[in-house]
Amino acid sequence: MMTATGKLYGIGVGPGDPELIPLKAVRILGGVDVVFAASSSKNTYSMAVDIARNHIPENTPIIKLPFPMTRDKIETEKAWRENAQTIIAHVSAGKQAAFITLGDPMTYSTYGYVLKSILAIRPDLPIETVPGITSYQACASRLNTPLVEGEESLLITSGVKGGDRLRNTSPRPENIVFLKAYRNAADISLALEESNMVDNSVGISCCSLPQEEIIRDIRAFKDRKPGYWTIIIAKQNP
Amino acid sequence: MMTATGKLYGIGVGPGDPELIPLKAVRILGGVDVVFAASSSKNTYSMAVDIARNHIPENTPIIKLPFPMTRDKIETEKAWRENAQTIIAHVSAGKQAAFITLGDPMTYSTYGYVLKSILAIRPDLPIETVPGITSYQACASRLNTPLVEGEESLLITSGVKGGDRLRNTSPRPENIVFLKAYRNAADISLALEESNMVDNSVGISCCSLPQEEIIRDIRAFKDRKPGYWTIIIAKQNP
Known part of the structure; x- marks a missing residue:
């Protein structure tokens, strides 16, 4: 029997006004098993979570992935890889997962780096990106x-x-x-x-x-x- | 007694997938008195109306504004001005009006020209633009x-x-x-x-x-x- 594989949704929650999130993001956030969001490695605040809060069911776990605010390339790439591994572990275990990000996920977003890191390790992982307003x-x-x-x-x-x-x-x-x-x-x-x-x-x-x-x-x-x-x-x- | 003035909402309905419209556009479309959409002067089809159809109440009038597909500058500017006048007439009469457009209203959109034409005639008209996904x-x-x-x-x-x-x-x-x-x-x-x-x-x-x-x-x-x-x-x- 094959192990069920989940899916990763990269979701842009828009520029700040919670009403500027697209319907598709709202639907997906209502149905996933886990939500990931980037946070500074110094604290766990995420503006993306604030914006999307009302669309994430109360019992859906929200996992903050720490990204260091540093210009050290080795440290940065290590964080991308580790966070990519965390996401891959959940999706490989059959979870539907959303990675939420401010604005548009393809425009100056941490998601772009995470996406590349994931695809470098698991090029076959099912991933769907949902655009957002910048x-x-x-x-x-x-x-x-x-x-x-x-x-x-x-x-x-x-x-x-x-x-x-x-x-x-x-x-x-x-x-x-x-x-x-x-x-x-x-x-x-x-x-x-x-x-x-x-x-x-x-x-x-x-x-x-x-x-x-x-x-x-x-x-x-x-x-x-x-x-x-x-x-x-x-x-x-x- | 002052005459009540309405408001114009410029609304981007997104790139095609009806789920990529933002929540704000859905809320506004559900409440306006009239919806405007650009159409070719040859027919009255509007893809923007197709996309937003499910969010426009059945009894809300949809007015197609004809824009000629021409490189003739005089004819084009005449169409912008006339369509601007039509919108101004409704808003000045106290109507809440939405002009819907594909993608983002500020990115290569007919709405940009209509907006300029409106502001040239009535710089004080209440206008709120709602961004969309391109x-x-x-x-x-x-x-x-x-x-x-x-x-x-x-x-x-x-x-x-x-x-x-x-x-x-x-x-x-x-x-x-x-x-x-x-x-x-x-x-x-x-x-x-x-x-x-x-x-x-x-x-x-x-x-x-x-x-x-x-x-x-x-x-x-x-x-x-x-x-x-x-x-x-x-x-x-x-």
């Missing part, structure tokens, strides 16, 4: 500002490299989203000024949360660093 | 392929300009999504070969529909044009 989409909707139109392009980029990603790209894309803008917001603002895009750029911090702030003149970032959850949406044309 | 997110999830990781960038581009958008961009972004790839799929495939990205590129047609096709070797596009609903996800690294 932070930058939520910000654009909040601002009523189209991200991209017609035959234009949109560059989504990490703000970690500051404004250089824009300075070094030729030609400039018509639309750019800088995620994780906070630490380098001043340099990004400068690069947008150099590119004559600053007047069509907007910053938004903590979109849809009570502490939300919309920064219409991002030159202000030269004098003050915005909060961690800050995105800049920049455009060549209004 | 086709390219659904494709990446279907393929279990991350779109973008770590400090990388992702370029989302229309395939209408073929491979030149890639040939002319320096440096190449780590990840590129070509939407509307069908007509220029051969040229996009060539440009990806020239950039040594073709081996990490995948084509997908009609994602999640019965006629879905995944094209692992997109060099095939040199010999045959894929279907209209084709996306290419290209990466520098596997």
